[in-house]
């Protein structure tokens with residue numbers, strides 16, 4: 001239930017005046033991402049009726065099977081963000097190369113990196129999905145951009161957040177002034193403030209991970225999962241397992257109720273699965289802004305040096321005390 005009928009646009013103009021470039025720029029960028037959310041929510045609701053479930057028969061730059069909806073979501077982001085006068089470059093989990101917009105005309109100062117559809121194994125079974133975005137700025141106004149300009153550390157983000165397609169559609173974002181959640185009102189078509197200044201508990205009661213990978217994990221990681229199942233009143237263990245297959249949905253649950261999500265490094269794949277620029281960095285900033293913590297197991301996600309557009313990183317994210325405990329185990333200190 002919305003606390004008050006405050007639209008996304010009105011909230012930004014009242015609460016985010018210090019955004020670089022001004023509140024109107026942020027309004028323009030987030031409204032456009034909100035519009036992407038409306039289009040995608042519309043497609044997802046009808047996907048089974050429109051023959052847009054299943055795969056395209058191709059693999060993406062990540063080597064993963066592309067779902068028809070991955071492609072549709074990517075095209076929607078590209079089309080709508082290209083039309084927004086404030087954007088100069090786009091990079092996506094689904095595109096090998098970034099799109100650098102022509103410098104003729106009014107090229108904006110903002111670069112948007114995104115995971116157009118997160119949790120795409122959920123498309124065919126009517127389960128939650130998300131989209132994740134990270135916004136960084138061009139360093140100098142007259143820069144001629146290349147791929148390396150988009151490969152930036154998480155601390156350089158100026159806005160980040162996600163769309164969640166669940167029972168309702170939500171837009172959750174931070175610009176470094178807390179985390180705010182908006183729910184799409186299907187009647188008016190407005191995103192209305194429903195979750196102001198989200199703060200997460202220091203410890204939760206749930207963990208989210210693909211535990212089928214247990215045998216692939218290093219000993220410290222395995223020990224942490226064993227620890228989660230041991231009965232202990234003081235820390236509320238055993239924790240409940242809650243894994244949806246959609247990072248956005250799992251992180252959203254943890255953002256609101258506390259707990260921990262882990263996609264750790266594996267013995268044969270120490271870099272893990274998730275992507276630093278499209279998934280880990282934006283969600284890490286959101287969670288930090290709500291009082292939580294995001295780590296590779298050995299260092300803060302936002303301090304990880306970005307070297308490549310499609311770089312992967314282990315991700316341990318959630319409530320402060322839970323992530324600290326996971327780090328202690330992973331580092332062999334428990």
Ligand code: AHG
Nearest residue numbers: 115117118119120121210245246247
């Ligand atoms: P994407 O659909 O963008 O490729 O991301 C999938 C991610 C994430 O959403 C989820 O938590 C995780 O990968 C699921 O991976 P497993 O199937 O290996 O558990």
Ligand code: MN
Nearest residue numbers: 115117118119
């Ligand atoms: Mn994803």
Ligand code: MN
Nearest residue numbers: 115116117118
């Ligand atoms: Mn994806």
